[in-house]
Amino acid sequence: MDDATVRDVLTDIAGKTPAYTNLDADLLYRYAVRRRQQRRAMASAAALVALIVVAVAVAVGTKERPTPVAGLQVVPSEFDPLEQRLEVGWLPQRGTTTTREASHDLELLSVSATGAKYEIQVYLAPAGKSIPARLQSTKGNWVDGPDINGAPSRWYPSSRTDVGTGGRLIWDWGKNAQAAVDVSLGDDQKDVAVKIARSVRADRIAAVRMPFQVTTPRGVSVCGTRVTENRSGAAPDKFSYGAELNYCVDNGPTMEIQGRTVPGTSFGLQIVPMWPARVSFTGRETVAGKPADVFAADRVMTVRFKPYDDAIVEFQARSMAEEKATSPEQLKQLVFDLAESFERVGDALKPDTWSAHPVN
Known part of the structure; x- marks a missing residue:
């Protein structure tokens, strides 16, 4: 291997980011496939060689x-x-x-x-x-x-x-x-x-800013972020922002959906503008000392707070796997742990005041 190739390899390694583990179906799918491939690759050296040969043949033939x-x-x-x-x-x-x-x-x-x-x-x-x-x-x-x-x-x-x-x-x-x-x-x-x-x-890397800070519970990893700006077509001066942070449970169960493998348990939080047609809030219950709405359904746990005048924060955990499904008690713990650590940062309508370090 010549010096130029060695330099490229070392640069590539140095440029890699830590392997984290998205509530977005496409992103969850790609993450789960990668984890499944890693587990299969560890099964035996022969299986690894076969996998590499097949992958190269497919890439050359179709891509x-x-x-x-x-x-x-x-x-x-x-x-x-x-x-x-x-x-x-x-x-x-x-x-x-x-x-x-x-x-x-x-x-x-x-x-x-x-x-x-x-x-x-x-x-x-x-x-x-x-x-x-x-x-x-x-x-x-x-x-x-x-x-x-x-x-x-x-x-x-x-x-x-x-x-x-x-x-x-x-x-x-x-x-x-x-x-x-x-x-x-x-x-x-x-x-x-x-x-x-x-x-x-x-060529310029910047932190994803969020209007909050949270502490990541043990055994989970951030696997996606989403920030949305909504403006009125009739009144461009009227706008709102949504921010979403997605987690996947490390080493959690997986499941098949229409031939696709996805993580069986995922959860996260999102800031949702208070559009009457989309969301409501009553504040009849209390979580972490704050008025909240709590919704529990089969393999889904949702908690809503209202720390903003014009938006709510929604925490949701979902266990889609039927086998080895995460229990309602575990889902509740994931949501409550995240909700209890939530701290509002900056003005919800001014992204330049949001936190550049939303995850502790």
Whole structure:
């Protein structure tokens, strides 16, 4: 192995973030698959070799990527859900709903608006991970796109009639690391996607800010974050924010849903704007000395507080596994432990006052 290759390997290792373990189904699925693969890989050396051979054969036979570009930086093979590096410098419109998500396998910026011309999603994946099919997909015929900051790109026109015309532009933002822009509806979708892509940068890492701080219970790990800005189309000056922190239980049970393996127990909290059509609050019970609403159902425990005038905080634990299901008592303990440690930070309508260290 030459010096340049050794340097790349060491840089890749140094860039990796600690392995944490999302209430989002796609993110939970990818996390559970990774854990299952790790357990299978430990079964025997022969099984590990077979797994690697099969994985390489499938990747070579089915995965289409633009030609690798010499000089691309080595990037992590996992992201930290409590950090964000995806920045987009240009968008054709301001959304009434703008969402940022981060997990181990993906960063996402989603922009949509009622009656808006475009729907847009921008993705950044770590090294070796693929971009999921959400708004658009990387399937079917494609055409060469222009260079994106020195890297070749491909444009996949949409074949989905349910989201209208549009497509996906995909390119490498780092060594073996993909980025993509999905555009649906509107005019000149490819040109719009190219302009967005050329404004993307990922060289500055910032903490994900949340309007609270909590203490992580033992035996669980953060596996996803989501921050949403909601604006009124009729009155752009009226807005609210939602913030969500997701946990997965370490070494917890898994289950199969439509052929997919997902963690059997997950929980988290979210700040929910007090929209009458979406949520209500009575405060008839008390948790951790605070007025609360408590809802207990089969394998689900939910607690709501109202620390804000215009928003509530909702804690929810869910055990989806039928076998080895987490007991109602354990679910209640997970939720109550998290709820008791909750502390409000900053102004719910001013993200620059939120905590850069939401998890203790």
